[in-house]
Each structure stands twice: as C-alpha cells, then as structure tokens.
Amino acid sequence: MDLLTLSPRLLTIALALIFGTFLAIAFGIILGRFLKDAQNRFASRNIVADEKRIFQFIECGDPQLAKEMTPTVALRDRIVKIGRGVSGELLTKLMILYTTLEFTRADFLSMANGRRHARLLALERCRALSIPLPEEAWPVVLSDSLPSARWAAMEYLVAVKGRAALPWVLHFIVQETAKNRARKGVLVHVASCLAQHTPEILPHLLDHLDQDIHREILLLVLARYPSPGAERMIVRALRSSSSVSLLLAGVQALASHPSDVSLAAVGTLVEHSHASIRLAVAEALRKFGDSAAAGLLAQLAVDSSYQVRLAAISSLVAVQAEEEIEVIANDEAHPGHLMWRRFALSRKSKEAA
Amino acid sequence: MIYNLFTIGWSTLLEIFSIVMICYFAIANSCYLIVLVCGYINARRQHLESRLNFIDKLGPMRALTPISILVPAYNEEKSIHASVLSMLQLDYPDFEVIVINDGAKDDTLGVLIREFGLIKTDAFLPQILPCAKVRAVYVSPSRPNLLVVDKENGGKADALNAGINFSRFSLICCVDSDSMLDSDGLARVALPFFEDPDQVIATGGTIAIVNGRAEAEQGGLASVIPWRPLDLIQAVEYLRAFLVGRMGWDYLGCTTIISGAFGVFKKDMVVKVGGYTKSSIGEDMELLLRMHAYAIDHREPYRVYFLPDPVCWTEAPSDLGTLGRQRSRWQQGLCDSLWRTRKTMLKRGSGRLGWVALPYLAVFEVLAAPLELISYLTIFAGLWLGYTDPWIAALFLAVTLVYGAILNLGAVIIDQLTFERYRDPLDLVKLVVGAMLEQLGFRQIHLYWRLRGIYRWMRGKHVWGEMRRRGLPAPKKSTLS
Numbered sequence: 001m002d003l004l005t006l007s008p009r010l011l012t013i014a015l016a017l018i019f020g021t022f023l024a025i026a027f028g029i030i031l032g033r034f035l036k037d038a039q040n041r042f043a044s045r046n047i048v049a050d051e052k053r054i055f056q057f058i059e060c061g062d063p064q065l066a067k068e069m070t071p072t073v074a075l076r077d078r079i080v081k082i083g084r085g086v087s088g089e090l091l092t093k094l095m096i097l098y099t100t101l102e103f104t105r106a107d108f109l110s111m112a113n114g115r116r117h118a119r120l121l122a123l124e125r126c127r128a129l130s131i132p133l134p135e136e137a138w139p140v141v142l143s144d145s146l147p148s149a150r151w152a153a154m155e156y157l158v159a160v161k162g163r164a165a166l167p168w169v170l171h172f173i174v175q176e177t178a179k180n181r182a183r184k185g186v187l188v189h190v191a192s193c194l195a196q197h198t199p200e201i202l203p204h205l206l207d208h209l210d211q212d213i214h215r216e217i218l219l220l221v222l223a224r225y226p227s228p229g230a231e232r233m234i235v236r237a238l239r240s241s242s243s244v245s246l247l248l249a250g251v252q253a254l255a256s257h258p259s260d261v262s263l264a265a266v267g268t269l270v271e272h273s274h275a276s277i278r279l280a281v282a283e284a285l286r287k288f289g290d291s292a293a294a295g296l297l298a299q300l301a302v303d304s305s306y307q308v309r310l311a312a313i314s315s316l317v318a319v320q321a322e323e324e325i326e327v328i329a330n331d332e333a334h335p336g337h338l339m340w341r342r343f344a345l346s347r348k349s350k351e352a353a
Numbered sequence: 354m355i356y357n358l359f360t361i362g363w364s365t366l367l368e369i370f371s372i373v374m375i376c377y378f379a380i381a382n383s384c385y386l387i388v389l390v391c392g393y394i395n396a397r398r399q400h401l402e403s404r405l406n407f408i409d410k411l412g413p414m415r416a417l418t419p420i421s422i423l424v425p426a427y428n429e430e431k432s433i434h435a436s437v438l439s440m441l442q443l444d445y446p447d448f449e450v451i452v453i454n455d456g457a458k459d460d461t462l463g464v465l466i467r468e469f470g471l472i473k474t475d476a477f478l479p480q481i482l483p484c485a486k487v488r489a490v491y492v493s494p495s496r497p498n499l500l501v502v503d504k505e506n507g508g509k510a511d512a513l514n515a516g517i518n519f520s521r522f523s524l525i526c527c528v529d530s531d532s533m534l535d536s537d538g539l540a541r542v543a544l545p546f547f548e549d550p551d552q553v554i555a556t557g558g559t560i561a562i563v564n565g566r567a568e569a570e571q572g573g574l575a576s577v578i579p580w581r582p583l584d585l586i587q588a589v590e591y592l593r594a595f596l597v598g599r600m601g602w603d604y605l606g607c608t609t610i611i612s613g614a615f616g617v618f619k620k621d622m623v624v625k626v627g628g629y630t631k632s633s634i635g636e637d638m639e640l641l642l643r644m645h646a647y648a649i650d651h652r653e654p655y656r657v658y659f660l661p662d663p664v665c666w667t668e669a670p671s672d673l674g675t676l677g678r679q680r681s682r683w684q685q686g687l688c689d690s691l692w693r694t695r696k697t698m699l700k701r702g703s704g705r706l707g708w709v710a711l712p713y714l715a716v717f718e719v720l721a722a723p724l725e726l727i728s729y730l731t732i733f734a735g736l737w738l739g740y741t742d743p744w745i746a747a748l749f750l751a752v753t754l755v756y757g758a759i760l761n762l763g764a765v766i767i768d769q770l771t772f773e774r775y776r777d778p779l780d781l782v783k784l785v786v787g788a789m790l791e792q793l794g795f796r797q798i799h800l801y802w803r804l805r806g807i808y809r810w811m812r813g814k815h816v817w818g819e820m821r822r823r824g825l826p827a828p829k830k831s832t833l834s
Contacts, residue, residue: 008744015751015759022762023785029769030781037778117401124405148402185547245551306481310521 043074050075054082058093066100076103076125083129095129104131111137120149127156142172150176151186158193166201169194177213184213188220195225203230206237215240216249223252231261238265247272248280255284263288270296275305282308286315294321301328301336309336316340367735371745374728375752381717382756385598389763392601396661396771399600403662418546419447420539420617421520425512426452426530430459432668434468439533441496445540449498451516452530456485456506465501469493482628484515509613510629510636517620517628525623527637529614532667533563541663542617545656552656554644555618557611558663560595561774562587578780582787583676586795587669589787592774593764596661603659607710609645611657613637615665622647633693635686642694642711649703661772677802684722684806685814691715692810722803725753754792761788 050069057065069075076098083094098104103125110122111133123141126133133141133156141153154172158165173187195202202218202225209215215237222230231254238250251269254262266288269281282300285293300312301324313336316324328340422440426433433452440450454462465471471491485507493499504515513527524546526539535541542558562584578588595612602608611618613636623629626643633639641657648655670676691714697703698711732749735741765784768774775781 008742008748012744012748012751015748015755019755019759019762022759022766025766026762026781026785026788029766030778030785033769033776033778033781120401121404146398146402148405152405183548185550189547307521314521 040074043072046070046072047074047078051078054079054094054097057097058086058090061093061096063100066097069101071101071103075101079103080125080128091130095131098129098131107131108134108137111141116146120144120146120152123149123153123156127152127159130156130159132160138168142168147183147186151183151190154190155193158190158197162197165194166198170205173214173217177211184217184220187217191217191221192224195221195227199225199227203227203233206233212241212243212246216243216246219246219249219253223249223256226253226256228257231257231259231265235261235265244274244277247274247277251277251280251284255287258288263290263292267292267296270299275303275308278303278305278308279311282311282315285312286318289319291321294319294324297321298324298327302334312336313340364735364740367731367740368742368745371728371732371735371741371749374724374732375745375749377724378721378728378749379752379756381721382752382760384713384717385760386763388601388605389593389597389760389767390601391604392597392599392764393767393771395600395604396597396767399661400771418524418543418550419449419522420445420524420526420543421516421522421620422448422450422526422528422539423513423516423520424450424452424528424530425455425509425516426457426461427455427506427509427512428457428459428461429530430457430461430464432531433461434464436528436530436533437465437469437499440528441499442536443534443539444536445543447522448526448539449500449521451519452499452501453512453516454501454503455508455512456504462501462503466491469499469501470495471499471501481518481624482514484511484518487515490519508631510631510633513636514628514631517623520620523620524617525620526617527613527615528665529667532560532614532665534558534615534666535664538615538663538665542615542660545658545660546617546619549656552654553619554622554648554655554657555608555611555616555641556658556660557599557608557616558659558665559599559661560591560612560614561664561666562591562669563666578775578777578783578787581671582790583673584669584671585783585787586791587676589761589765589784589791591669592768592784593761596772596774597764597767599659600661602710603657605705605709606656607705608657608659609642609706609710609714610638611641611659612665614667615663618644630693633686633689634682635690638686639690639693642690642697645706646694646697649697649700649707652702673798677798677805680799680802681806681809684719684803685810686806687714688719688807688810691719719807722800722807725800726804728753754796757792757796758789761791764788 053065053069056062079094079098079101083091083098086094095104107122107126110118111126114122138153138157142150142157144150144153150172154169157168161168169191172190176183176187191202202221206215206218209218219234219237222234234250234253234257238247241247247269251266254266266281266284269277272278272281278300282297282303285297285300294316297312297316297319298321300308301316303309303312313328316328317340325340328334328336331337334340422443424437424440429436437450437452452465454465471493474490474492485505487502487504489503491501491503493501500519502515502519504512507515516527517525524543526542528534538558542556545553545556562579579585599608599610616637618640622644623640626640626647629636629640630643644655645657647653670679691698691711694711697707698715700707703711728749732741732746736743736746762785765781765788769781775784
C-alpha cells in the first residue's frame with residue numbers, strides 16, 4: 001500500500017481520534033463539574049455558621065470571632081459579597097476581618113506575582129472592600145494591558161484616596177487620551193467618581209487645559225456633578241473652540257447650572273448650523289423654566305429638523321409654557337401642532353389618572 | 354476499449370472531485386475552528402472583564418445614553434404581553450419602548466391595549482424613513498415610556514423603520530417581540546456606547562433559547578437545556594454559532610451580523626444608510642453590512658461589538674415546519690445580504706471584513722450547501738457503483754460530520770472554560786449528546802432547508818412563513834404597580 005492509498009485511512013482515523021479526544025475532554029469537564037459541585041458543597045459546609053460570625057463581627061468587632069473562622073475560598077467570597085452591599089463603618093469592619101484572615105495579604109501577593117486572571121480577580125476583591133493598596137502598587141495596577149482593568153483600578157484609586165486622587169486622575173486622562181483609542185465615556189466616569197469628592201475644583205481646571213478632548217471630558221462631568229459658580233468658566237471653555245462635541249458637552253454642562261449667564265450662552269446656539277447642537281439646546285432649555293427660555297423654545301419649535309421640533313415641544317410642555325403652547329395649539333398649520341397634541345393627550349390622561 | 358477508457362475517466366473524475374470536496378470541507382471546518390479559537394480568546398477576556406463588575410459602578414452615575422427600544426410585532430398575541438412587560442422592567446436609567454404592530458391579523462393590538470391601558474392619540478408620521486401607513490398611535494398614561502404604533506403590514510424592516518421615525522433617543526435597540534431580556538441586559542449591551550461614544554456604531558448581545566423553561570425569575574431566566582431533541586440541537590447550535598462563533602468574528606473585528614432579536618445601533622448612522630431595507634429578508638445582517646460599507650467608504654473609524662454577557666431569551670421553533678421556514682429564511686437572507694454588499698468584498702480598504710469575513714461567508718456558507726448535496730450524491734453514487742474508494746467516502750463523512758461534531762464539542766468546552774452558561778452536569782450531558790445528534794439527520798434536513806433558501810433567493814421569492822409559538826413565560830414579579 002502506498003501513501004496515497006493510506007492517506008484517506010490515516011486521515012479518517014486521525015479525525016476519529018480527535019473526535020474521541022474532544023469527547024473525552026467534554027466528559028472530563030462533566031466529571032469535573034460533579035466534583036466541583038461536591039467540593040463547593042464541602043467547602044460551604046461551615047458557611048452558614050461563618051456568615052453568622054461575620055455579622056457578629058460587624059456588630060461587635062471581637063477579634064476572637066475571626067479566629068474561629070476557617071479561611072476558605074467560600075468565606076473569602078462571602079465577605080466580598082457582603083462588602084459590596086455595605087459602606088462606611090460596616091465596610092471598614094469587613095476590611096479588618098478580611099485582613100485578619102490573611103485574605104488581603106494573599107490578594108496583594110496575587111496582584112504582585114499572579115497570572116492575569118488571578119491578579120485581576122484579586123484587584124476586584126480589594127476594590128469591592130476598598131482596601132488601600134500600598135503606594136507602590138498603584139502604578140502597577142494602573143498600567144495593566146487590559147483596558148477594563150486600568151479603568152477598574154482608577155475607580156478603585158479614587159474610591160480609596162478621595163480628593164487626593166486628583167493628580168492621578170488628571171494623569172490618567174492625559175495618558176489614556178494620548179493612546180489611539182481613548183474611551184471618552186470611561187474617562188468621564190472616572191472623573192465623575194472624583195467629582196463626587198471635589199466638585200469645586202474641576203471648573204477651575206477648565207482654564208488650564210489646552211486640548212478639546214480634556215475640556216470636553218470635564219464639561220461632561222460638570223453636566224452630571226454641577227459646581228456652584230462654574231457657569232463663567234464653562235462659557236469661557238465653549239468660546240475657546242468651535243468643536244461640535246465640545247459645544248454639546250458645554251450645553252449639557254450649562255443646563256446643569258441654570259442661571260442668566262448660562263441662558264444667555266445657550267441662547268446664542270439656538271441658530272447653530274448643526275442640528276445636534278440645536279437639539280441639545282432644545283433639551284437643555286427645559287432646565288431653565290423661565291419666560292426667556294420659553295421664547296427660545298418657541299423659536300426651536302419651528303426648526304427645520306423634526307427631532308429638534310419634537311424636543312422643543314416636549315420641553316415646552318415640560319416647563320408648562322402656556323402662552324407658547326397656546327399659540328401652537330391654536331395654529332393647525334404650525335409645524336409642531338400634531339406633536340403638541342400627542343403630548344397634550346398624555347398630559348391629560350396623566351392628570352385624569 | 355473505448356468503454357474501458359470511459360469508465361476509467363469517470364472513476365478518476367469522481368476521485369478527483371471527491372478529493373476536492375474533502376479538501377473544501379476540511380478547509381471550511383478548519384477556518385471555523387480558527388474562528389472558535391479566536392472566540393475562546395475573546396470569551397476569556399470578556400469573561401474576565403465581566404468579573405471586574407464595572408457595570409455595577411455605573412449605577413450612581415446614571416450616565417448611560419437613553420435608548421429607544423423598538424419591538425416589531427406581527428401575530429404575537431401569545432407572547433407580546435410578557436415580552437413588553439419584561440422590557441418595561443429593565444434596569445436602565447432612561448429608555449422608551451416603542452411597539453410597532455405591523456398589521457397583525459390576530460389580537461396583538463388588543464392584548465396591548467387591554468394589558469397596558471392604552472389610549473389612542475393622533476397618528477402623525479415623521480418623515481425620516483419611508484414606511485407603510487400608520488393607522489394609529491397609542492400611549493399609556495401609567496407607563497409614559499411606552500408607545501404603540503399600529504400600522505399597515507409592511508414587514509419587519511418596514512416596522513423597524515416606523516419605530517425609528519417615532520423614536521426620541523440617539524440609540525435604538527431592536528428586540529424581537531418574542532424575546533425577553535435579562536434585567537441588566539440593556540445596560541450591558543449599551544456599555545460600549547458609554548465607554549466609546551465616538552466610534553461605536555452597533556453592539557449585539559447573545560441569543561439563548563428559552564424553550565423548556567417553565568417560569569421566569571425576576572432579573573432573568575436561568576440557563577436550562579430543554580428536553581426535546583429539536584430544542585436540544587438548537588441549544589447546541591446557538592452555543593456554537595451565536596456565542597462562540599460570533600465571539601470569534603468579533604475578535605477578528607469582522608462582526609457581520611447583529612442579530613435582529615437583540616442589537617443596539619446609533620440611530621443617526623442607521624438613518625444615514627437609509628434604515629432597514631424593506632425588500633431584504635435578512636434585514637439585520639444587511640443593515641450592519643451597509644453600515645460597515647458606509648464607514649469604510651467614508652473612512653470613518655468605527656467599531657462594532659458583540660457581547661456574550663447580555664442575554665436575550667427567545668423562543669426557538671419547536672416543530673420542523675417552523676424551524677425549516679426560519680432556516681430557509683436565514684439562508685435566503687445571507688445570500689441577499691452578501692449580494693447587496695458585494696462591492697465591499699475584496700475592496701481595497703475594507704480590511705478583514707472585505708478580505709476575510711465576506712469571502713468566507715460567500716465561499717463556505719453559501720456554496721457549502723449545494724456542494725455538500727452534490728458531494729453526497731456523487732460520492733455515494735460512486736461508492737455504490739464501485740468507482741469510489743470506501744475510505745474516501747469515510748474520509749468525506751469524517752471531514753463533514755465528525756469534524757462538525759468536533760466543532761460542536763469545542764463550543765461546549767469553550768463555554769465551560771469561560772462563561773459556564775450551563776452548570777448542571779445533566780445539562781452538559783445533554784449538550785454533548787446534542788453536539789453529536791446535530792450531525793446525524795438534522796444536518797441533512799438542514800441542508801435541504803438551506804438549499805431551499807438559496808433557491809428562493811435566486812427566484813426572488815420573499816417568504817417569511819407562519820411562525821408557530823407557544824408563548825413566553827411572564828416575569829414572576831413586576832416592579833410596576
């Protein structure tokens with residue numbers, strides 16, 4: 001028999017063997033699942049008692065309780081799970097318990113030397129319990145190759161350091177935007193975590209940033225975490241660039257800081273050439289709720305863009321600008337007449353209900 | 354002598370043809386094996402990311418972009434209430450649900466009106482995308498984020514276009530009316546738009562089948578393998594194709610389809626490409642390919658994501674007739690979509706999409722069905738006539754059926770190494786059995802359905818057929834009064 005004759009046989013047998021191997025692996029996994037379930041049940045045999053001790057420890061802080069617990073994986077995961085649902089002093093006590101049981105040390109070792117999977121899970125556990133990392137550990141976790149890990153680490157840092165995280169956050173934003181694919185939303189989120197601690201500082205940073213992307217991120221943060229007196233700085237930031245995305249962010253930020261200054265600035269954008277800007281203005285004006293805003297909304301209610309008209313009328317209904325609504329209601333030829341009737345009917349039904 | 358020459362010629366031709374077909378299917382399955390390996394790498398990374406609990410931290414910020422959920426419905430009276438109710442209970446900061454009744458002949462609209470206390474309002478047609486005539490628009494006083502559009506029948510694509518016309522938000526999520534989402538499914542599938550609002554144009558979640566599950570639990574359904582062989586085989590197929598396969602293409606940056614059952618799109622991008630094509634039967638794939646083509650032609654950086662974590666539960670067909678119609682439609686849709694976007698194939702600048710994914714689909718997904726049929730006929734005819742070496746026939750069966758079973762088992766193993774979607778050992782046994790069963794009998798029936806789909810595409814026949822449903826289990830607990 002030559003190779004040509006043998007080849008089909010050999011290949012067929014080879015495929016059959018590969019199939020057999022995969023089948024064996026699959027049944028191995030099934031067997032492993034049985035064993036894993038059994039192991040989990042065995043490891044969790046004391047979990048009910050341990051959970052009682054955890055809650056007792058939280059109540060009284062008695063270190064003797066910690067000595068009675070068996071430091072298993074199940075216990076570790078249970079502490080982390082409880083930690084995700086508590087904060088403040090309770091979280092601190094859990095952190096103490098976690099450290100007493102040597103779980104913190106094990107996690108630090110994993111983060112320093114472990115494989116990626118173990119490293120990141122250790123990071124997540126420490127993050128959940130807000131355990132402060134050693135200072136030298138932060139640059140390591142913040143430079144992970146996995147973007148999600150860097151973001152999670154940054155969020156962790158802000159949660160632990162609070163106001164002191166400001167230079168870290170700024171450096172992080174600059175570093176991430178220097179990469180080809182800056183994930184703007186994530187940077188806004190991280191900066192927002194910081195804004196919860198230091199809302200008053202962020203507006204002042206606007207005057208010191210030279211890149212539109214950085215200003216845009218801060219404006220989006222200010223839109224969600226307003227800082228009293230930030231309007232003038234926001235308006236200055238808007239005037240520094242004609243970037244559409246910056247203007248959009250600025251309009252959102254101004255809407256969160258309703259004042260005469262903000263309204264004047266937003267009003268200048270009512271006739272902007274970009275429909276998305278006019279749409280943002282129509283949505284933002286409902287936050288102002290005075291007659292000047294109603295006048296601007298009436299102007300947008302006859303906009304060439306359907307979406308802008310819809311948003312303007314929705315805002316008019318929301319701010320109950322009765323005069324302007326009456327004009328639209330009485331004029332069947334008005335471009336927004338039918339749209340108004342849809343909102344009016346919903347409003348009537350709500351009132352009747 | 355001439356007769357001998359003739360028979361020798363036929364024998365050689367058959368052998369050559371058999372070897373070519375064996376090579377073809379070996380290459381096809383090997384390419385898919387590469388996709389599965391890529392799927393494993395991607396699944397492992399995504400699974401790790403999902404364990405980082407990033408999404409849980411977004412809650413306080415509530416910065417996720419508002420979404421308009423579009424639900425086209427045609428003859429869905431059995432499942433529409435449960436489906437819409439589950440959508441209204443989604444854990445997402447700001448969204449609206451727009452149900453488009455596409456001229457249903459049953460009581461779909463009646464069920465919606467009764468169950469949600471709808472009130473008729475004026476029907477006005479915003480002129481963004483063309484669609485069939487809108488008869489009425491209904492709002493719900495108790496659920497201000499629910500809108501029901503009643504229109505004349507125009508097909509799913511037409512219904513989605515109507516939904517886009519009525520949508521208020523910049524993101525649209527298209528969900529089938531026979532589907533249910535996990536409570537945090539919308540937040541998970543929208544997350545890439547939050548992370549990267551400038552570049553992401555579409556994201557899709559995993560489709561899983563709910564058949565066999567007796568009741569839903571609050572927050573979502575649990576993964577349970579159904580008992581029926583047909584449902585069992587589909588569970589394996591969904592695992593291989595919808596989970597691991599799509600993860601593989603996503604890893605390669607070549608996601609060619611966001612399932613019409615669960616996908617989120619940037620509305621302005623959808624409008625730019627003209628919305629859904631009414632004449633297309635595979636409107637979901639066709640839309641995404643057009644979005645790809647638009648971004649490539651305009652040199653706009655973009656990204657499409659497939660996410661394994663957010664799950665959309667759907668009812669898979671449970672009888673051969675309905676399943677056959679569905680699979681024929683899918684094959685027809687594939688052919689149609691590839692034909693419409695043929696200019697992107699092998700086009701300079703089209704990247705891996707145009708040079709890898711689209712040619713793969715054309716050569717190994719479309720051509721595979723007719724070639725497999727011809728192979729069966731010629732190889733086994735040759736075997737019967739004594740022209741074909743039995744080992745050649747055995748090798749052909751090995752590279753098609755056995756290799757196919759290997760890929761199925763590979764998908765099951767990958768799922769267990771990553772997301773562990775099925776944890777009950779008995780379910781795993783069922784999956785392994787299903788992985789082998791799929792190749793024996795079902796594959797051959799599926800071949801017929803695929804050929805029928807290709808034939809219909811070539812004849813220009815646009816047939817949806819009746820989809821028989823048992824209905825979804827209603828969510829157990831409602832947070833709405």
